[in-house]
Amino acid sequence: MKRALWQRAGRRKPHVPVAEAEVLDEIRRLRARLPQVTGAVAAGVDGLVIAQDAAGPEGESIAALTAASLAVAVRMAATTGRGDFRELLIRGDDGYVATYAAGPLAVLTVLAEPRTNIGRLHLESRLSGARIADLVTEALKARENGA
DSSP states (O other): OOOHHHHHHHOOOOOOOOHHHHHHHHHHHHHHHTTTTEEEEEEESSEOOOOOOOOHHHHHHHHHHOOOOOHHHHHHHEEEHOOOOOOEEEEEEEOOOOEEEEEEEEEEEEEOOOOOHHHHHHHHHHHHHHHHHHHHHHHHHHTTTTO
């Protein structure tokens, strides 16, 4: 049985065994496909940065805040009977913050301009989140096999 993100995060802080370069490449491909994306951070559900393409040191702050908002979003989805967490969208005066599940151990948080096409943001970010989930899974299998 697959455990929910919050169950894994609540048990202990998981170490996400992934090569930063591969995840960073995926983030950069996302930004190339969607120029309105101004930054992105892939993080473990524990709030630790896996890879970031965001200006300045804010990647660590984004990852930590993502972990906090993730806990609330997961709880909201569960309490309202909406199933496992998939994504969270915040719209501010100056743009969007969107968080997408990237498997059970990671999340992708994307910052975008206010003129962003939200449908395209969801489409492209979901694809990147799935790819990051694959990278995390591959790295976890390699670690378990002693590679």
